[in-house]
Amino acid sequence: MDEIDTRLAALTARFVVQAEEFAIVIEACLVRGAWDELMMPCHSLAGRAGMFGHAAIGDAARAVEEAVGAGASPDEIRRLAAGLLDRLRSLRQER
Template identity: 45%
Template structure:
């Protein structure tokens, strides 16, 4: 997993309001996380993807994305 790099990408997309890019990143991340045994990370990424697909408010997307960002940073520090 490239958790540190993916954390930077999430942070960039959140700051810029690039929801479609964030959704695509989360989609791929959800699958990869499961393959590497990071099931909680995968579940959070899937939730962010679903929040974006549901046309949630930017505030809710940022809140969900912040949870993903924190989890990615935790994973990056575990390695």
């Protein structure tokens, strides 16, 4: 493994850890109904996930962010967030 591969592997591992942290924040926002606070972790995930080959996570995070921004119902936001959390759990299991 050359230096670039080593660095990429470290960044990918770091993304997985951060994704787990984002999942905790997202779950807490859902429990509290803190929709505005939910946008930040979703925005960050939407931007980062694709860089590490996890486009589906990015798409799911973007859908939650857009739903909150559009004033979607709490039920719709929870439904979309549940899909995102399922994808994040799958990422954890891949490790």
